Structures are given as C-alpha cells and as structure tokens.
Amino acid sequence: MSPIQTLRRHRVAALLGAALIVSPFALPLAPRLNDVLAATVTPPVTGMTAPSGSFAPVVAADKPAVVTITTVMKAQQPDTMSDASPFGGTSPFDDYFRHFFDDQGQPAPKTPPEQAPRTEALGSGFIVGDDGTIVTNNHVVDGAQSIKVTLDDGTELPAKLIGHDAKNDLAVLKVKTGKPLPTVKWGDSDKLMPGDQVLAFGNPFGLGTTVTAGIVSARGRDLHSGPFDDFIQIDAPINRGNSGGPLTAVNGNVVGINTAIFSPNGGSVGVGFAIPSDQAQKVVAKLMKGGSIQYGYLGVQIQPVTPDMASAIGLDHPAGVLVAQVSDGSPAANAGIETGDVITSFAGLDIKDPRDLSRGVADVAPGTRETLNVWRKGQSLQISVEVGRNEDDMATGSVTGDQGQPSTEQGLRAPALGLGLMDVTPDARQAMNLAGNQHGALVERVDPNKAASASGIQPGDIIVAVDQHPVRSARQANQAIVQAAKSGKKSVLLLVERGDAQMFVAVPFASG
Structure with missing residues (x-):
C-alpha cells in the first residue's frame, strides 16, 4: 500500500465521539411489539425509600396521567432501517441502533416496497393538559403513519401530532375525549442534584404502566446526540418502551423525560438518561403554538478551549469556545468573526463550553441582533451579529x-x-x-x-x-x-x- 493510499484511508476514517468509548450501546427506548419477550430481567433497586416510607402516594397521583403510545409505520428492509435512532443520522451510535432494531425479533419479509408490511412500536408519554395534550419523545412518533394512545384505564384513542422537534427529541400529541383528563405538573429540573431521589414512569416492553425508583447519578451529560444535549443521568431502571415517559421528583412533579440508556444487552444496567424538564417545557410550549421551532444560526464550527490551547493563544485560563471554521456567507462571516476567535460571551451570557453557545444562539429568534465578546490575538473585541435562521440543509461551508x-x-x-x-x-x-x-x-x-x-x-x-x-x-x-x-x-x-x-x-x- 502506497503512502498516499495510507493517507487516504486515514482521512476517510470517521472521527467518533468519546461517548462511544464509554459503553458499547446507547439505545432508544421504543421497541417493536414483537420484541417484548426478548427483555432481560432487571433486578430491583434496593435501599430506596421515600421520605414517608413509601412512594405509593406519588405513584397513585401520577400514574393516571402516564400513557402508552403505539405507532404504526411501514416496515423497511433491514439494510435501510436508519430512522429509529433519536441520535440523528450522523451519530456514532447509528450502527448500534440499526443493529438493535433490525436483528432483534422477527426480520421483515423481503416484499416489494408497495407491499411492505406495517410494524408497530411502543413508547410512553404523559398528559400535561386536561384537554388531551401529551408530551413524548420525537423518536417515538417519528415517521409514524398513525398514532394511538392508551390511557391508564385502558381507553384507546387516536392521537394527532401537534408538533415535533428532532434536535431536542420532543413531540406533542393531542387526543380528544368527552371529559377532562388527569395531568402531571412540570417541576424544576435545575434544582436537581446528584443523589436526589427520582421515579421513572413508562411502559417497558409493553408490560403496562410501570414505575421504578432511583437517584440522579449526574447532570449535564452530553451523548453527542444533538446540539442541545444536557441529559440527566439516572440509575432508576428504564428499558425499551420507557421512551417519552415522565421522570418525577418525590413530590410528583415532572423533572425529566426518559429518553435513552447505555446498555450492552438491550436491558437496563442502571445508566439511563432523561431530558431536563426546564429544557423540555420551553420546547413543548413552542410546539403547542406553532408546530415547529425556528432556531438561531451563526455558521461557525466551535470547540472547547483546553488548557494547552489557552496557553498557546495567550489566555490566562481556559474560557469560551474556539472558532475552528466560519461558513462562507453565514451571519458569522458577515459580522466579521474569524477562525481562531475565542467567543467568551453571547447576548450577555458567559460562554463556558460549546453547548452554552449552541443553546444561546438557538434560543434567539432569527433576525435578532446580538453582541458577541471575542478574544482575538491578545485583544478583547465586541462584535454585533444578526442571527440567521438554522435550516437543516445549510452547508457548513467549504x-x-x-x-x-x-x-x-x-x-x-x-x-x-x-x-x-x-x-x-x-x-x-x-x-x-x-x-x-x-x-x-x-x-x-x-x-x-x-x-x-x-x-x-x-x-x-x-x-x-x-x-x-x-x-x-x-x-x-x-x-x-x-x-x-x-x-x-x-x-x-x-x-x-x-x-x-x-x-x-x-x-x-x-x-x-
């Protein structure tokens, strides 16, 4: 093999995120119905007690508002099933999602596309409005031809998709009933601390509404699933089918939405992840109004500032984010942002890491003018930028x-x-x-x-x-x-x- 061939081979190799090294599998939690019996049995969490000695009052109050979501979609051939992942098409976890959804249970028959059979998948959700407004994960309903909601009392209702957002992996559904439905209240996820007790509700493996108890293991986990990752890590057992179910504090208020697990075997090993309620509640409110969300856009590729980088560019300590590339014709390029700039604040918010800037820009309405503070070659500068609109098909820029x-x-x-x-x-x-x-x-x-x-x-x-x-x-x-x-x-x-x-x-x- 020539040196040039060797270089080409190295160049085309994928650069995977560090999370892939942590664990062999990261799985969404919405299984197909024929996968139910493939579940591994998870041992119960021991030593968990509620302040009153029992979680029964919380379960009794919240369980009626937890629903099962069944989606029907046209089956794809095994080598084309790639949309089951909540982590998006470029995630390093995609291979594991495809393997998980294709190889578990009965394979789809080789039939012409127009005759392809339909498959059913299960997920969970919870009612936030007594008019039938339901919150779940986007990956639970993504690509569904029809959606059915089963209430805790067994009532089955057709559901309409009101809005969904793939970047935050959230969706809002609506069902019609002749009476007000039981609801759960949003809680304050920002007050959660590692060690706090939590309860996870959902319908694992299609067994029916289930609750498990655990603690908050960590905050601010980044699974490289999207630009707004800020997951709560929990050890309460959650499994396939729990996607979209509520994570509640011991007072019964929703502090998160169960979304994913790390697992070597398809079952819970005590490492689960939930979207924080403070993040979810804002997104849900926007989806209820408009059905979709317009995100702000700068047009920069950014990376953290390490101690070695700070030393090399003359900063006393690591701070802000380093601009690695500026897209041609982007708002950042038009404002004069340059490769090598260190962005230390945006719209008055201190920027500590790439997630801070991603969230800050995304939350700004397109067309809004904001101020950036940057460090450039030993000097601090202020740059005014008009935030653009983030389109999925926007190129990064050559x-x-x-x-x-x-x-x-x-x-x-x-x-x-x-x-x-x-x-x-x-x-x-x-x-x-x-x-x-x-x-x-x-x-x-x-x-x-x-x-x-x-x-x-x-x-x-x-x-x-x-x-x-x-x-x-x-x-x-x-x-x-x-x-x-x-x-x-x-x-x-x-x-x-x-x-x-x-x-x-x-x-x-x-x-x-």
Missing part, C-alpha cells in the same frame, strides 16, 4: 486555500512533536480527492510515542495554520513550529483540516 505555488521540499519533521510533514502535492490532491487550491502541510506520519499522537493528530490530516498564522507548505509549518518553541510557549496551536471539518489542536512541547 474551506479554500490560497492560490500560490506549493513548496517542493518534503519529509520535514516538526521538532519535538513527532510529526512527519510533506507538501500537498498534485498526486496527494488526486489520491485524497482534495480541491486543486488546497495547500498546507500534509501529515505523512505520526510518532505514536510523541506529543502529536497523544493530542489526536492523525496521518492524512492537513495543517493549514500554526499559532493562527496560515501555512502553505511543510517548510512553513515546520518553521512556524520551531519559532513557537523558541518563543518559550508551552504548546503550539495547530489548525487541522480533516475531511470536511476543521479543528484546532494544541500540542504541548513539554511532552515531546
């Missing part, structure tokens, strides 16, 4: 290089970092399907025992800037790295292009 001639010198090794660099030659452009004007320093090899490898640099990456100064060749990159080392910096900041994305990587000299 990266263009400069138009000069590339250097012909190859094989340079960056000192101390463990990088073998070469120019982006015409052969490399052709082999790696790069643009004709693509320049920079192509990473030919990485010493596995050096700092660059530990920082995540891979063969096939293209270094396009060093310490926020563009580089066109391996020689320029090497010289810039040497200069950074001579200046006494603890690390050097590399802007790396990998596939269609750009990211900053801070490589420390000390570990070289």
Whole structure:
C-alpha cells in the first residue's frame, strides 16, 4: 500500500465521539411489539425509600396521567432501517441502533416496497393538559403513519401530532375525549442534584404502566446526540418502551423525560438518561403554538478551549469556545468573526463550553441582533451579529486555500512533536480527492510515542495554520513550529483540516 493510499484511508476514517468509548450501546427506548419477550430481567433497586416510607402516594397521583403510545409505520428492509435512532443520522451510535432494531425479533419479509408490511412500536408519554395534550419523545412518533394512545384505564384513542422537534427529541400529541383528563405538573429540573431521589414512569416492553425508583447519578451529560444535549443521568431502571415517559421528583412533579440508556444487552444496567424538564417545557410550549421551532444560526464550527490551547493563544485560563471554521456567507462571516476567535460571551451570557453557545444562539429568534465578546490575538473585541435562521440543509461551508505555488521540499519533521510533514502535492490532491487550491502541510506520519499522537493528530490530516498564522507548505509549518518553541510557549496551536471539518489542536512541547 502506497503512502498516499495510507493517507487516504486515514482521512476517510470517521472521527467518533468519546461517548462511544464509554459503553458499547446507547439505545432508544421504543421497541417493536414483537420484541417484548426478548427483555432481560432487571433486578430491583434496593435501599430506596421515600421520605414517608413509601412512594405509593406519588405513584397513585401520577400514574393516571402516564400513557402508552403505539405507532404504526411501514416496515423497511433491514439494510435501510436508519430512522429509529433519536441520535440523528450522523451519530456514532447509528450502527448500534440499526443493529438493535433490525436483528432483534422477527426480520421483515423481503416484499416489494408497495407491499411492505406495517410494524408497530411502543413508547410512553404523559398528559400535561386536561384537554388531551401529551408530551413524548420525537423518536417515538417519528415517521409514524398513525398514532394511538392508551390511557391508564385502558381507553384507546387516536392521537394527532401537534408538533415535533428532532434536535431536542420532543413531540406533542393531542387526543380528544368527552371529559377532562388527569395531568402531571412540570417541576424544576435545575434544582436537581446528584443523589436526589427520582421515579421513572413508562411502559417497558409493553408490560403496562410501570414505575421504578432511583437517584440522579449526574447532570449535564452530553451523548453527542444533538446540539442541545444536557441529559440527566439516572440509575432508576428504564428499558425499551420507557421512551417519552415522565421522570418525577418525590413530590410528583415532572423533572425529566426518559429518553435513552447505555446498555450492552438491550436491558437496563442502571445508566439511563432523561431530558431536563426546564429544557423540555420551553420546547413543548413552542410546539403547542406553532408546530415547529425556528432556531438561531451563526455558521461557525466551535470547540472547547483546553488548557494547552489557552496557553498557546495567550489566555490566562481556559474560557469560551474556539472558532475552528466560519461558513462562507453565514451571519458569522458577515459580522466579521474569524477562525481562531475565542467567543467568551453571547447576548450577555458567559460562554463556558460549546453547548452554552449552541443553546444561546438557538434560543434567539432569527433576525435578532446580538453582541458577541471575542478574544482575538491578545485583544478583547465586541462584535454585533444578526442571527440567521438554522435550516437543516445549510452547508457548513467549504474551506479554500490560497492560490500560490506549493513548496517542493518534503519529509520535514516538526521538532519535538513527532510529526512527519510533506507538501500537498498534485498526486496527494488526486489520491485524497482534495480541491486543486488546497495547500498546507500534509501529515505523512505520526510518532505514536510523541506529543502529536497523544493530542489526536492523525496521518492524512492537513495543517493549514500554526499559532493562527496560515501555512502553505511543510517548510512553513515546520518553521512556524520551531519559532513557537523558541518563543518559550508551552504548546503550539495547530489548525487541522480533516475531511470536511476543521479543528484546532494544541500540542504541548513539554511532552515531546
């Protein structure tokens, strides 16, 4: 295999999120009916007690408002079933979702599309309005041809989808009855702390409304399922079919919506996740009014600021988010935001991590003008930006290089970092399907025992800037790295292009 072939193979490899390393499976909780008997038995949680000695009063009050949701959809062939995942089409968990939904239970028969059989799936929900307004997960009803709600007393009612939002994985349904329905109240999820007791309601495996008890294990979990991840982690057993069911505090108020689990076997192992009620309640209110949500849009790719990055760009401590790429023609580009800027606040809100900025921008109505505080090359600046509208089909924006001639010198090794660099030659452009004007320093090899490898640099990456100064060749990159080392910096900041994305990587000299 030639060096160029090797680089191409590394370049097209998917960059997976760290959550995939934590556990082999992350599963949605809405199963097909024929999967019910495949459930593994989960041992009961021991040692949980309510303040009064029993959760029975809470269960008696809330259980009548918990519903079972049955959806009917046209079955897809096993190799095309990809919409069952609440984590979206580009999630590193998608393979596991497809495996889970395709291989468990009876496979769909090989029939022509027009004769494809229908399948049924189960989920849960809860009533928030006595007029029949019901909240559930989007992935419970996504793609459904029809939706049926079964009340706690066994009454079956057809349901209408009022609104849904894939980014937050939430949906609102409506059923019609001749009488007011029992409801549950929203609670304050912001007051939850690790160790607080919680109850999880739902219909696991189609057995009927069930309640389990546990505690809040952690807050603010990011499963890489979407831009607004802020999950509550719980150890109360939840399983397939619990999706969309309420998570309540011991006072009976809803503090979350059961959404996903990590599991090696399809059953609960005590690691479940719920959408916080404070986030859900705002989204539900918007869905009830308009059926969909318009999110604000900036047009930047961002990443956290690590201690090494802070040192490289002159910050006293890690703060804000680093702009790795600005989409052409985006609101950010029009406002003058640049690659390498560190956004420290938006609309008066301090930005501590990428989720802060994603949520802050998303909550702003398109067309609103807001102020950004940025750190740029040692100076603090204020930038006014008109927030755009986030469309699902908006492209991130392509990266263009400069138009000069590339250097012909190859094989340079960056000192101390463990990088073998070469120019982006015409052969490399052709082999790696790069643009004709693509320049920079192509990473030919990485010493596995050096700092660059530990920082995540891979063969096939293209270094396009060093310490926020563009580089066109391996020689320029090497010289810039040497200069950074001579200046006494603890690390050097590399802007790396990998596939269609750009990211900053801070490589420390000390570990070289």
